[in-house]
Amino acid sequence: MRIFRHILFLLFSIICVYNLQVDARDKKNINTNKAQAVSNFCVTQHDISNIILAVQNQGKIGFSYHDRLMLYTDCFTGKVIVPSCEFPKGSFLDNLQYVGLWVGGIKNSDTLVSIVTDGHPWGRSDEFFTDPSSDGTLRKKSIFDENSNQYKDLISEQDISFSYVDTLFRYHTFDDIDLRPHEPLYIKVTHNSYAWSYEYAQDFILFDLLIENIGNKRIDDVYLGMYMKSFFGYFEHAYAYATLSGFLENYPSNYGCKYKDTLNMAWLTHRDGIAVEGEYIDYVKRIGNFPYKSNRSVIGLKLLNNSDDNLKFSYNWWVRSVFDETSYENYYFGPQTKKNYRNFRSGYNGYPLGDRDMYFLLRNGEIDYDQAYTSQIETYDQVWVYDHNRAATNIISSAYVSLISTLQSIGPLTLTPGSSTNLSFALVCGENFHTDPNNINNLPHNPDKYMANVDFSDLAKNAMWASWIYDNPGIDTDGNGFYGKYRVCAIDSVKTESGWVTTKADTQFYEGDGVPDWRAAGPPPPPVFWLEPQNNSIKVCFNGERSETEKDFMTGIIDFEGYHIWIGRDDRETSLSVIASYDRYNFDKYVWNDNLLPEPNYQLKGNPLTLEQLRCLYGNGCDDSLFNPLDYIRHNPYIHPDFPDSIFIFLPHHHNTSEFGVTTPITKVYPNAVNPNSIHPDSLTDEHYTEDGYFKYYEYQFMVNNLLPTVPYYFNVTAFDQGSQKTGLSPLETSKTLDIQFTYPLSPGTSLIDDNRKVYIYPNPYIIDAGYRDKSYEGRNHDILPNDKVRAIHFNNLPAKCVIRIFSLDGDLVRQMTHDFDEADPNKLQHEWNLVSRNRQLVVSGIYYWS
Numbered sequence: 001m002r003i004f005r006h007i008l009f010l011l012f013s014i015i016c017v018y019n020l021q022v023d024a025r026d027k028k029n030i031n032t033n034k035a036q037a038v039s040n041f042c043v044t045q046h047d048i049s050n051i052i053l054a055v056q057n058q059g060k061i062g063f064s065y066h067d068r069l070m071l072y073t074d075c076f077t078g079k080v081i082v083p084s085c086e087f088p089k090g091s092f093l094d095n096l097q098y099v100g101l102w103v104g105g106i107k108n109s110d111t112l113v114s115i116v117t118d119g120h121p122w123g124r125s126d127e128f129f130t131d132p133s134s135d136g137t138l139r140k141k142s143i144f145d146e147n148s149n150q151y152k153d154l155i156s157e158q159d160i161s162f163s164y165v166d167t168l169f170r171y172h173t174f175d176d177i178d179l180r181p182h183e184p185l186y187i188k189v190t191h192n193s194y195a196w197s198y199e200y201a202q203d204f205i206l207f208d209l210l211i212e213n214i215g216n217k218r219i220d221d222v223y224l225g226m227y228m229k230s231f232f233g234y235f236e237h238a239y240a241y242a243t244l245s246g247f248l249e250n251y252p253s254n255y256g257c258k259y260k261d262t263l264n265m266a267w268l269t270h271r272d273g274i275a276v277e278g279e280y281i282d283y284v285k286r287i288g289n290f291p292y293k294s295n296r297s298v299i300g301l302k303l304l305n306n307s308d309d310n311l312k313f314s315y316n317w318w319v320r321s322v323f324d325e326t327s328y329e330n331y332y333f334g335p336q337t338k339k340n341y342r343n344f345r346s347g348y349n350g351y352p353l354g355d356r357d358m359y360f361l362l363r364n365g366e367i368d369y370d371q372a373y374t375s376q377i378e379t380y381d382q383v384w385v386y387d388h389n390r391a392a393t394n395i396i397s398s399a400y401v402s403l404i405s406t407l408q409s410i411g412p413l414t415l416t417p418g419s420s421t422n423l424s425f426a427l428v429c430g431e432n433f434h435t436d437p438n439n440i441n442n443l444p445h446n447p448d449k450y451m452a453n454v455d456f457s458d459l460a461k462n463a464m465w466a467s468w469i470y471d472n473p474g475i476d477t478d479g480n481g482f483y484g485k486y487r488v489c490a491i492d493s494v495k496t497e498s499g500w501v502t503t504k505a506d507t508q509f510y511e512g513d514g515v516p517d518w519r520a521a522g523p524p525p526p527p528v529f530w531l532e533p534q535n536n537s538i539k540v541c542f543n544g545e546r547s548e549t550e551k552d553f554m555t556g557i558i559d560f561e562g563y564h565i566w567i568g569r570d571d572r573e574t575s576l577s578v579i580a581s582y583d584r585y586n587f588d589k590y591v592w593n594d595n596l597l598p599e600p601n602y603q604l605k606g607n608p609l610t611l612e613q614l615r616c617l618y619g620n621g622c623d624d625s626l627f628n629p630l631d632y633i634r635h636n637p638y639i640h641p642d643f644p645d646s647i648f649i650f651l652p653h654h655h656n657t658s659e660f661g662v663t664t665p666i667t668k669v670y671p672n673a674v675n676p677n678s679i680h681p682d683s684l685t686d687e688h689y690t691e692d693g694y695f696k697y698y699e700y701q702f703m704v705n706n707l708l709p710t711v712p713y714y715f716n717v718t719a720f721d722q723g724s725q726k727t728g729l730s731p732l733e734t735s736k737t738l739d740i741q742f743t744y745p746l747s748p749g750t751s752l753i754d755d756n757r758k759v760y761i762y763p764n765p766y767i768i769d770a771g772y773r774d775k776s777y778e779g780r781n782h783d784i785l786p787n788d789k790v791r792a793i794h795f796n797n798l799p800a801k802c803v804i805r806i807f808s809l810d811g812d813l814v815r816q817m818t819h820d821f822d823e824a825d826p827n828k829l830q831h832e833w834n835l836v837s838r839n840r841q842l843v844v845s846g847i848y849y850w851s
Helices: 002-017 065-070 325-331 355-363 371-376 391-397 447-452 457-470 545-549 611-618
Strands: 043-046 052-056 098-107 110-115 139-141 158-166 187-195 204-213 219-229 232-234 243-252 260-270 282-287 290-292 298-303 312-321 402-415 420-430 486-496 499-509 528-534 537-543 560-568 577-583 586-593 601-610 647-652 699-704 713-721 741-743 760-762 793-796 801-808 813-820 831-833 848-850
Touching: 043 158, 052 187, 098 204, 098 355, 098 402, 110 355, 204 402, 204 457, 219 260, 219 298, 219 355, 219 420, 243 312, 243 371, 243 402, 243 457, 260 312, 260 402, 260 457, 298 402, 298 457, 312 355, 355 402, 371 447, 402 420, 420 457, 528 713, 528 741, 537 713, 545 560, 560 699, 577 699, 586 611, 601 611, 801 831, 813 831
Parallel strands: none
Antiparallel strands: 043 052, 098 110, 098 219, 139 158, 158 187, 187 204, 204 420, 219 402, 243 260, 260 298, 282 290, 298 420, 312 402, 486 499, 528 537, 537 699, 560 577, 560 713, 586 601, 586 647, 713 741, 760 793, 793 831, 801 813, 801 848
């Protein structure tokens, strides 16, 4: 029967490939004015955070095994995309196959499901394709792209958006149970995903899917689900497929007071955290107790808008082995309750293949038990169906390699023609989930001990931050007076005749008001900066008006703290070092707490205070020049004269390097400029502005001397804030690598003619065995490339626009290059030749001349 089904599937596939058409029943609601061919397939990456995640413009997030074999390249950079989900960034560890949308509903009394993928090697996929009405355009932008027309509409440091549709009636996918081609629901999905580099937000990526009914038929009882499938490994070598799944309902809150945060998220991990098999395991190199290249992480998927009491939420998992498929039934299993049992027509014990079985999973309302507990379900279990073939148990406990699929879903909804709804979710990663490589020995018979030896803390913390960005706690977004759910945590109490009475408490918002915000607490905006090269020196100039005046949206205060100037020989973050800093002069206040556990101690309270604020609070008036907060240290605390139990000490917040040209080498370009905030806007004149239209007051410079003139130097200027004690945020700093700039320390002069400067090249002669790469003159940040791919000859003192031609001694044109730079570009004088001819061949040793 299975062979017969697959013969039919192939026949339908052959027919349908040549018969791509829109079903006439819903055709009138498709935009025929833009009836163009489906655009090219496109892949790009979220790569700004600690996760590098592949995104395909047909809806799939990540790669299947077969996708990896295709070696897809990034639409924007042209680089080959290897991992589905590298985490942590730079580790070469992959954590995901793919994530994809499922949409199911009742249309014309027929049960239909459209899916991005089902994960089965001979199952269904690609029932969505790029949206013809938008030409399938994939957009990738950043909040720092201020020149973009859509700058103000963007959400994160890296937004990716595109749309895809399900509108083809005859296509190469097939319902293996009902023996029919895929029948569409006529759904359009607009994908938006968001990533940040901030420390607290770098371990998750947020997604918002707008799902529209673009047909002319009503779809009832709509259920929306997110399918996830993972495997783990070191992606230069073998992958390990032995995955394990579960559901994390809640976790102890970071705020304490014995509260628990509700998470409701599916998670996937490798069973033992090693995730590299056979010859690729390096038992000599180790990280703690784990072999080198071990993948100890966990990945989770959390639906963000599943709190509506009118909607039903489901979590289901199922498993199959990738080996020994001669007896399929022994290696397929999915939990089902006895009350809600369904005889899956695939015969695979809970493994869905057709529309009706998939729809059943979308709407069954079950929360499956963690896979580790499969062996604990006995024959006469009161709730769950027994795994008669012991498929899941055998897979956990044996050498069989298993592939786990999870599905989280919500519904029911109704989609009338033209209506839409949103499905929002977070893909969350957590480090150091596995703590003991021998923990796997507790499975299958001791799951409690196994679960006690894994660590959900990082995953849970990241998941909560993801939900708080989606819906900011304590923020009344729609102005109806509701700020979200909160908890009251007792800080101090006294014993009375009637019992303990709270005398001091802290109110902590832990959920938003139910209206999505999509706002992350970020650092101040980075300053505008530019480079002015000189001979053997580079001047770093910047204007920090936005950095120093914009308010933090969560606190409503200006929390700018300072700047860092970074320098490096290439654009990698690991190559950058701080060469100069500015930090505001302020102090942290620590308060003695008798009730602090495990023992009484000083506790940081509130935001940093300026010297003037401290003098007003604790000195003899705001003008008390004798009050020095640094006089009050641990052994000589400040005791409030009116409240003797109020005991404080003060410490510098950060470095307090705020005296320009004294404690910091950064200087003001206009030291006598007046702060524009002290002047009425109507009184501002041209003298307050620079030629570029910036306020002179915020203009700074820093000179870097004694540089080599023949190598490029990379610079960035970042801004950082104070952090937030209340929300547990450490100080946030803008990206060190975003918008990084480089130049050569060579004087640009005024013009080539005025300075009588001649064009020259270096090194000249170019000596193959001179060790330029070893001396870091070439090949930086290209470690994987051979020597002949990183060689370069540099032209200098060029006009901003010119044509460079290189000839052999016989007068043959070897290479022609166009040099076209803006006059304001600090690198307009420079051009690089990679010693490759116009025929794309490496040039041979010899003498060449140029013009």
